Amino acid sequence: MKQQLLAHRPVVVAHRGASVEAPENTLAAFRRALELGAPAMELDVHRTADGELVAIHDATVDRTTNGTGAVAEMTLEALRQLDAGAWKGKAFAGERIPTLAEVCRLARGRASLVVEIKAAGIADQVVATLEAEGVLDESFVISFSQETARRVKELRPDTTVGLLSGKAEDLPLVAELGLDAFCPHHAAATEEMARELHAANRLLSVWTVNDEEGMRRMAALGADLITSDNPALALKVLRRE
Ligand code: G3P
Ligand code: CA
Numbered sequence: 001m002k003q004q005l006l007a008h009r010p011v012v013v014a015h016r017g018a019s020v021e022a023p024e025n026t027l028a029a030f031r032r033a034l035e036l037g038a039p040a041m042e043l044d045v046h047r048t049a050d051g052e053l054v055a056i057h058d059a060t061v062d063r064t065t066n067g068t069g070a071v072a073e074m075t076l077e078a079l080r081q082l083d084a085g086a087w088k089g090k091a092f093a094g095e096r097i098p099t100l101a102e103v104c105r106l107a108r109g110r111a112s113l114v115v116e117i118k119a120a121g122i123a124d125q126v127v128a129t130l131e132a133e134g135v136l137d138e139s140f141v142i143s144f145s146q147e148t149a150r151r152v153k154e155l156r157p158d159t160t161v162g163l164l165s166g167k168a169e170d171l172p173l174v175a176e177l178g179l180d181a182f183c184p185h186h187a188a189a190t191e192e193m194a195r196e197l198h199a200a201n202r203l204l205s206v207w208t209v210n211d212e213e214g215m216r217r218m219a220a221l222g223a224d225l226i227t228s229d230n231p232a233l234a235l236k237v238l239r240r241e
Helices: 003-007 027-036 076-080 100-107 123-132 146-155 168-176 191-199 212-221 231-238
Strands: 011-014 040-047 053-055 112-117 140-143 160-165 181-184 203-206 225-228
Touching: 011 027, 011 231, 027 040, 027 100, 027 231, 040 100, 053 100, 053 123, 100 112, 100 123, 112 123, 123 140, 123 146, 140 146, 140 181, 146 160, 160 168, 160 203, 168 181, 168 191, 181 191, 191 203, 212 225, 212 231, 225 231
Parallel strands: 011 040, 011 225, 040 112, 112 140, 140 160, 160 181, 181 203, 203 225
Antiparallel strands: 040 053
């Protein structure tokens, strides 16, 4: 992650793109986040049966497309047939599940990516793709999987890597694994946690904060990155005077 991204904290991260307005993890949602001026955008990564990395949250296509089945058991071609936008509204009908590379190309030079690795065993390929697309230096790679986070750090020690967790008690794992950031659910974040991380030159990145009061609270306790489905609101609330 580039240092200049952190010059104005907290950094607003558009969660799955501008997902309150547009279908999550689609180019429409990422384009909208860019239009709003979000400095960073989060996406979730899975791998298809034929080895392609794609942006989708769930392990199955059921919730966010008109199809059914596991991403890991479908080819990219089969996934591309699916409508990933209509569920969110008629205006988004025809949106497709994008590849990680497509999201990288859209974001490159415009916003940083917060890349959440969802599937096991794909860390090497994700890193290789981010590098090939020229966005690795600007990216923040995160995972709930300790093994995945550790592997990314091992592969590229200069890459900013964070551990996602729902529990405050997982904080020590960040130091144990040699990572750069702790990414707790906002309800688990505390001022003391921020202090401890900052003292060790590490970052606090919280998710998913969609109300104004929560955004102000996270900023006040020292969160460095605030992830929101509603980047328009977060940018307004957290705008520096
Ligand atoms: O940015 C972290 C957050 O996305 C983790 O939870 O379920 O939305 O992927 P989830
Ligand atoms: Ca995520």
